[in-house]
Amino acid sequence: xxxxxxxxxxxxxxxxxxxxxxxxxxxxxxxxxxxxxxxxxxxxxxxxxxxxxxxxxxxxxxxxxxxxxxxxxxxxxxxxxxxxxxxxxxxxxxxxxxxxxxxxxxxxxxxxxxxxxxxxxxxxxxxxxxxxxxxxxxxxxxxxxxxxxxxxxxxxxx
Amino acid sequence: xxxxxxxxxxxxxxxxxxxxxxxxxxxxxxxxxxxxxxxxxxxxxxxxxxxxxxxxxxxxxxxxxxxxxxxxxxxxxxxxxxxxxxxxxxxxxxxxxxxxxxxxxxxxxxxxxxxxxxxxxxxxxxxxxxxxxxxxxxxxxxxxxxxxxxxxxxxxxxxxxxxxxxxxxxxxxxxxxxxxxxxxxxxxxxxxxxxxxxxxxxxxxxxxxxxxxxxxxxxxxxxxxxxxxxxxxxxxxxxxxxxxxxxxxxxxxxxxxxxxxxxxxxxxxxxxxxxxxxxxxxxxxxxxxxxxxxxxxxxxxxxxxxxxxxxxxxxxxxxxxxxxxxxxxxxxxxxxxxxxxxxxxxxxxxxxxxxxxxxxxxxxxxxxxxxxxxxxxxxxxxxxxxxxxxxxxxxxxxxxxxxxxxxxxxxxxxxxxxxxxxxxxxxxxxxxxxxxxxxxxxxxxxxxxxxxxxxxxxxxxxxxxxxxxxxxxxxxxxxxxxxxxxxxxxxxxxxxxxxxxxxxxxxxxxxxxxxxxxxxxxxxxxxxxxxxxxxxxxxxxxxxxxxxxxxxxxxxxxxxxxxxxxxxxxxxxxxxxxxxxxxxxxxxxxxxxxxxxxxxxxxxxxxxxxxxxxxxxxxxxxxxxxxxxxxxxxxxxxxxxxxxxxxxxxxxxxxxxxxxxxxxxxxxxxxxxxxxxxxxxxxxxxxxxxxxxxxxxxxxxxxxxxxxxxxxxxxxxxxxxxxxxxxxxxxxxxxxxxxxxxxxxxxxxxxxxxxxxxxxxxxxxxxxxxx
Numbered sequence: 001x002x003x004x005x006x007x008x009x010x011x012x013x014x015x016x017x018x019x020x021x022x023x024x025x026x027x028x029x030x031x032x033x034x035x036x037x038x039x040x041x042x043x044x045x046x047x048x049x050x051x052x053x054x055x056x057x058x059x060x061x062x063x064x065x066x067x068x069x070x071x072x073x074x075x076x077x078x079x080x081x082x083x084x085x086x087x088x089x090x091x092x093x094x095x096x097x098x099x100x101x102x103x104x105x106x107x108x109x110x111x112x113x114x115x116x117x118x119x120x121x122x123x124x125x126x127x128x129x130x131x132x133x134x135x136x137x138x139x140x141x142x143x144x145x146x147x148x149x150x151x152x153x154x155x156x157x158x
Numbered sequence: 159x160x161x162x163x164x165x166x167x168x169x170x171x172x173x174x175x176x177x178x179x180x181x182x183x184x185x186x187x188x189x190x191x192x193x194x195x196x197x198x199x200x201x202x203x204x205x206x207x208x209x210x211x212x213x214x215x216x217x218x219x220x221x222x223x224x225x226x227x228x229x230x231x232x233x234x235x236x237x238x239x240x241x242x243x244x245x246x247x248x249x250x251x252x253x254x255x256x257x258x259x260x261x262x263x264x265x266x267x268x269x270x271x272x273x274x275x276x277x278x279x280x281x282x283x284x285x286x287x288x289x290x291x292x293x294x295x296x297x298x299x300x301x302x303x304x305x306x307x308x309x310x311x312x313x314x315x316x317x318x319x320x321x322x323x324x325x326x327x328x329x330x331x332x333x334x335x336x337x338x339x340x341x342x343x344x345x346x347x348x349x350x351x352x353x354x355x356x357x358x359x360x361x362x363x364x365x366x367x368x369x370x371x372x373x374x375x376x377x378x379x380x381x382x383x384x385x386x387x388x389x390x391x392x393x394x395x396x397x398x399x400x401x402x403x404x405x406x407x408x409x410x411x412x413x414x415x416x417x418x419x420x421x422x423x424x425x426x427x428x429x430x431x432x433x434x435x436x437x438x439x440x441x442x443x444x445x446x447x448x449x450x451x452x453x454x455x456x457x458x459x460x461x462x463x464x465x466x467x468x469x470x471x472x473x474x475x476x477x478x479x480x481x482x483x484x485x486x487x488x489x490x491x492x493x494x495x496x497x498x499x500x501x502x503x504x505x506x507x508x509x510x511x512x513x514x515x516x517x518x519x520x521x522x523x524x525x526x527x528x529x530x531x532x533x534x535x536x537x538x539x540x541x542x543x544x545x546x547x548x549x550x551x552x553x554x555x556x557x558x559x560x561x562x563x564x565x566x567x568x569x570x571x572x573x574x575x576x577x578x579x580x581x582x583x584x585x586x587x588x589x590x591x592x593x594x595x596x597x598x599x600x601x602x603x604x605x606x607x608x609x610x611x612x613x614x615x616x617x618x619x620x621x622x623x624x625x626x627x628x629x630x631x632x633x634x635x636x637x638x639x640x641x642x643x644x645x646x647x648x649x650x651x652x653x654x655x656x657x658x659x660x661x662x663x664x665x666x667x668x669x670x671x672x673x674x675x676x677x678x679x680x681x682x683x684x685x686x687x688x689x690x691x692x693x694x695x696x697x698x699x700x701x702x703x704x705x706x707x708x709x710x711x712x713x714x715x716x717x718x719x720x721x722x723x724x725x726x727x728x729x730x731x732x733x734x735x736x737x738x739x740x741x742x743x744x745x746x747x748x749x750x751x752x753x754x755x756x757x758x759x760x761x762x763x764x765x766x767x768x769x770x771x772x773x774x775x776x777x778x779x780x781x782x783x784x785x786x787x788x789x790x791x792x793x794x795x796x797x798x799x800x801x802x803x804x805x806x807x808x809x810x811x812x813x814x815x816x817x818x819x820x821x822x823x824x825x826x827x828x829x830x831x832x833x834x835x836x837x838x839x840x841x842x843x844x845x846x847x848x849x850x851x852x853x854x855x856x857x858x859x860x861x862x863x864x865x866x867x868x869x870x871x872x873x874x875x876x877x878x879x880x881x882x883x884x885x886x887x888x889x890x891x892x893x894x895x896x897x898x899x900x901x902x903x904x905x906x907x908x909x910x911x912x913x914x915x916x917x918x919x920x921x922x923x924x925x926x927x928x929x
Contacts, residue, residue, distance in 0.1 A: 023265070031183075031184075031187070035187070036177070037181075037183070037184035037187070038176070038177020038178065040183075040393070042342045042343065043426040043847050044425060044426060045426065045846055045847065045848070047846070047847035047848055048847055077177065078175075078176070078177035079176070079178075081176075081177075082175075082176055087172070087176075091176070094171070094175055095167050095168075095171045095172065095175060096167060098168070098649075098815075098816050100171060101394075101647040101648065101649065101816055101820065102341075102343070102393045102394045102646060102647025103171075103174030103175075103179050103391065103393070103647065104179075104181065104341075104342045104343045104391075105342050106175065107177050110175070130856060133855040133856035133857075134854075135854075136342065136847070136852050136854060137342065138340060138341055138342045138396070138820070138823075138824075139342075139394055139647050139816075139820045140816060140820055140823075141819030141820045141821075141823035141858050141861065141884075142819075142823065142854070142855040142858050143819050143858070143860050144816065144819065145855065146855060146860075
């Protein structure tokens, strides 16, 4: 298990090559090898979604994917969302609508929502609620998360 | 300019939104990893712990003089329970730490932990109340007779006569199954030894850093000055992260012993099985009712399963004592008899979880009100009207003084918003189509901002009541507010900045609130029990008043006016009735750099310290749930949820509503979904989030919140705490709504969660056709 392998992918547009054990998850590679600790681990068994990142524009549980499976992929994490200090519309909407409290689930929800809205900018509220039910939050009761994503969707359509 | 009452976006948010938050696991990059070997059995005697060759493994034998945890109440009917830091002889629950493996990486530590062989002579565990209280039951601890750590009670008023005079006696046993607070970030601790100073810095996902410093220093026999405890960004706590735990002590011990840095990052399996649980209670209630619905007397027998050990420093007696003293809730009760016990079992220990006992006792009382109404043929709200406290302050039968509230008004407003007549029409129409809708109410009073008198009355060895705040304005006119409270998601920094801004007369973005670092903040007790806005807020107000007076003296000297004529607002000091003025930053600079001009403040400079220690106050609310129960599947869908709450003055209504949202979601989970399940062998069957069902956005409805505002004199800011109310009120409303929906089947429900399986089972057991 300890024979390490080189894996190359891009993270937030930057070329990265990491040398990892085959059993290393993508989440651990991002956090430990790339130093991108914005991707959080809440359960490490694929239920809570705190570790959600975009791999080739699709939301994935980075705790359920091995880093070696990301060879050649385009990975996007929460750290790549903002343009300097200028927040992505989703980040701004979460701020405006109190879409976060402790903030631990927030990166996962942001990346899930980015993936959903990029694929379907006109998604309806019922479908959005269903899609966002992929991830868990323990603080907000979800209402303000939904409100934030709906507001961001409207802003992004403009 | 007034900042209190505004829906200001939180100062906490940008860093978290950028992914730049720093939770313990983020700080632990590169540290050596610590992994606990935990007991795989619920009860037995350890025969041997075999360590793989070459592995660095800490066992009880290594810890030597480290003291066990042994929290106490200073009362003769309390049995103190000693908890070893690492188990040596006996193991008492699945998940109890036996050894700690330290390795270069988390993966390596986990590999090695699997190679540690623990031989245990297994015994049949004590898991349930019946097993623990059976005659001749094996003791979980030799010093706890009848597996009981506290057995207490009260008898006030003439209970016997009331039951004789009653028109109707309503009697049932209410069961609350065990649950987990399940913060999304599990626990964790990073202990770093600094060879230059000999000190250890413990970064820990915790709610009470100062209390942890004291407890760890006590256990390790070290001065507190050698330990710095930091609570960095914390991913939720809900009470689970209040207690001191063996893992913290082993981490600090190891950092000192090996003169390095070690990190324990709890995984979800550990969190669900071996952190803390809550809500495991059984209440046998008997209510004596008059024909008009008046509750004449209440007789209660309360059992709380507190698990294998007493959590430190609060103790496992917290749940039975709170359940006993607060069971009457918002109702005036002429006679009350209660017995309340804390029962030890071979299960994971209990800790406070949002609401502590009150989600259970409120639900039980609200079921009592609805059940009495059904049996007496009265409107459930009419029964409540007969019994709700009407005049304040009210002294409860247990001696608690309830300050002014809006118990009745909240219920009436909620009833109007819910449109009961309209609902009943819809309900009838739906039943004709084979659809079962129900409406349920829950009225409660939430005791908040407990100060030292409450904890002293409970005879706690530590009375975590007061909060202290230190304010310092720097030469540029910015204020640093150092608080002993320790927020972890609540938005307290923004909340206090708004409060301070009004009291000092500057903008909130000129105020930086510092929390969660024992080197940087005055001693305090952290954030739990809906206390921070009330107590830390009160201390902020007192300190800000002093700082403002000092600023006025500097302004008076500068503007050549009397201090009593100076007004400070919006960052500027002016002489009342003139256009003379000077900016606060100029005053601040002068106070530091030309201090010779201000002899009256030379002693303090532009700083102030204050402490607040209130008796406590009560917020209140009424929750209404409208549900639909699918009688084919047992599924409950919540169609509407209305909350009318009164938390006094709201500093930031958006933040208050956020607290209610989160609490209600946990309350709905309590009522319908979440349950920690043990098998007969004391093994947990719900060790993953695929088994322990935390609700998602698909299950939690949008909430309609309406605010009332009662001004209390029990809190110097007029603020009442609100952190727990959502979780306290919601389960009762949901359960009552489910019972109302199923009323054609004659089903009564006295347990939670009420899962689809249980609903189907109850429908099958009571197969009376719909009426």
